[in-house]
Amino acid sequence: MTVFPPAVPTAQDTGADLVELYLRHIGSGRAVMGRVMGGMAEVRSEGCWIHTDDGRRFLDFGGYGVFLLGHRHPAVVEAVHRQIDTHPLASRVFLEPVAARAARALAAHTPPGLDYIHFVNSGAEATEAALKLARAHGRRTIVTTRKGFHGKTLGALSVTANATYQTPFQPLLPDTVQVAFGDPAELEAVLASRRDRACVIVEPVQGEAGVRIPEPGYLRRVAALCREHGALLVVDEIQTGMGRLGTWWGVDTEDVRPDVLLVGKGLSGGVVPVAAMAATEQAYAPFSRDPYLHTSTFGASPIACAAALATVETMEREDTVARAAALGRRVLAGVRAVCAPYLGGLVTEVRGRGLLIGIEFAVERTVGELLLELIARDVLVNHSLNANRVLRLTPPAVVEDVALETFFRTLADALHITAARMAV
Numbered sequence: 507m508t509v510f511p512p513a514v515p516t517a518q519d520t521g522a523d524l525v526e527l528y529l530r531h532i533g534s535g536r537a538v539m540g541r542v543m544g545g546m547a548e549v550r551s552e553g554c555w556i557h558t559d560d561g562r563r564f565l566d567f568g569g570y571g572v573f574l575l576g577h578r579h580p581a582v583v584e585a586v587h588r589q590i591d592t593h594p595l596a597s598r599v600f601l602e603p604v605a606a607r608a609a610r611a612l613a614a615h616t617p618p619g620l621d622y623i624h625f626v627n628s629g630a631e632a633t634e635a636a637l638k639l640a641r642a643h644g645r646r647t648i649v650t651t652r653k654g655f656h657g658k659t660l661g662a663l664s665v666t667a668n669a670t671y672q673t674p675f676q677p678l679l680p681d682t683v684q685v686a687f688g689d690p691a692e693l694e695a696v697l698a699s700r701r702d703r704a705c706v707i708v709e710p711v712q713g714e715a716g717v718r719i720p721e722p723g724y725l726r727r728v729a730a731l732c733r734e735h736g737a738l739l740v741v742d743e744i745q746t747g748m749g750r751l752g753t754w755w756g757v758d759t760e761d762v763r764p765d766v767l768l769v770g771k772g773l774s775g776g777v778v779p780v781a782a783m784a785a786t787e788q789a790y791a792p793f794s795r796d797p798y799l800h801t802s803t804f805g806a807s808p809i810a811c812a813a814a815l816a817t818v819e820t821m822e823r824e825d826t827v828a829r830a831a832a833l834g835r836r837v838l839a840g841v842r843a844v845c846a847p848y849l850g851g852l853v854t855e856v857r858g859r860g861l862l863i864g865i866e867f868a869v870e871r872t873v874g875e876l877l878l879e880l881i882a883r884d885v886l887v888n889h890s891l892n893a894n895r896v897l898r899l900t901p902p903a904v905v906e907d908v909a910l911e912t913f914f915r916t917l918a919d920a921l922h923i924t925a926a927r928m929a930v
Contacts, residue, residue: 543881551577554905556886564881565909565916567901568888571713571745573776574830574861575820576904582775585816586809594809608811611818612773612782615754617763622790624783625806625814629744629770630657632781633707636740636766637661637679638800639785640705642792645738647704648679649696651687653892655714656707656742656768665707668892687712688720690727694735702736710756713745716893717857717864726760738789740766744781745862748772749821749903752831752860765789775817776902780810830903834860836910837901841865844918852925854895863899870894872928879920885913 524547528537546558553576556564566573575582589604596602609623616623626632633656637648650656650665657663663672664679672678685692687708697704708728712718725741732739741764746756750772753759757767766789770781785793793799804810821827838858845853845865854866867873873889876897880887890896901913 542878553577554902554909562884565885565913567899567913568886569776569900569902570888571750571771571862571900572774573900573902574749574772574826575775575817576902577776579775579777579817579820579904581820581823582777582813582816585812586777589809589812595804595807598803602806602808602811604808604811604815605806608815608818611815612769612784615818616767616784617755617757619763619786620767620784622785622787622794624785624790624793624800625811626781626783626802627779627804627810628657629768629781630659630662631802631805632744632768632770632783633657633662633665633742634659635783635800636707636768637665637705639766639783639789639793640738640740642799643705643738643789645703645705646681647696647700648682649693649704649706649737650682650684651708651712652684653687653712653715653718654707654709654742655712655892656744687715687718688724690724690731693728694731697731697735697737700735700737704735704737705740706732706737707740707742709742710746711751711859711862712892713862713898714891714893716866716890716896717859717862717898718893719857719859723760725757725762729762729764732765738766739764740768742768744768744770748817749827749830750860750862750900752827752834754827756859773814773817774810775813775820778810778813780814782814826903830861833901833903833905833910834858834863837861837899838863840910840914841899841917844914844921848921848925852921852928858899861899861901861903864890864893865897865899866893867895867897869928872924873897875927876920876924879924880916883916883920885916885920 525537525541525545546560548556549559550557554566556566612623613621624635648665650667652667654667656665661679664682667684683696729739741757743755747769765786767784774780842856845856854868856865888898890898
């Protein structure tokens, strides 16, 4: 059992004060959302719990996939504290040992051959790095999947196939093509017409699309088509990687080795934002030869790399991946049991892999109603940005039995109330 030291409370603005600050300095939309969610301010956290300024404690089954190790895992916090006390940011003139050790640790778990690690600050930046690397190889056609999500910076947005987010910012990157996820036939036609000129970016499981899981063999077929037609293969594991699916990477179940792998969210250990692009020697060659082709002042900072290194080491020591697989089976079975009375009516499907689970509803409004009902009962979950009818669960691997049973009971109660409300 992981022991989380108590956080020291500090003076905080109240929820009402924060709503006003958000209105004045951050944005009216976010302020309104905060008010709808109850106006609370989150002030501390540990393990699978978040505490608010009004003294409530919330079970966090959300977090958008970041907190596989929970909040403030002691080993990651200790490593970050140690780095802050010695050398938190680098001059970028000399070699930086923490980045080198973190790269070695991460490369020990990437698919064979993906030995080169380019650290960045966020998942979207990892996507941007991959798109630039593809351009450096002359791959100017970018092939993405419908409902795929890869970030919202301009390049990443070009391959995030959702008109709601794309339309206000068009034109985006040229020669970007969308194909069906889970069906390689359309991909084959696109690659055949653009031989040696394409880059394919795909998720093993589409998280923001509502936990869409392809049929077995899909990723293997995508990889084969890329080899056949000379396309660069980028697999986005920003949400699915680092043990979230019960394997180190989503590609592991099909023994797929991409040219580029995108890493994020869980790499942070839930403490300091950090992401990475892992690549084969051949794919990484342009950046390897000229380190100034793609740089960032804060990329590969010692404090971020300390968090990444501690995260990998903690996952090794605590066997987090196997833990996520076993816990994921329990959560999926429990959620299916709770949803069973509503299946075919309110609930369309419950699906998941590891600790990435989606509940799809027949009516879009149900997601918002249930989300608010769960918040009222001190449980946090997520909606899905590219699938408005899917409620998404991304619990940490450190959830204990008592908390898990609390979640099942709370979900059952919230579903009962929501179903009654929706029937009116």
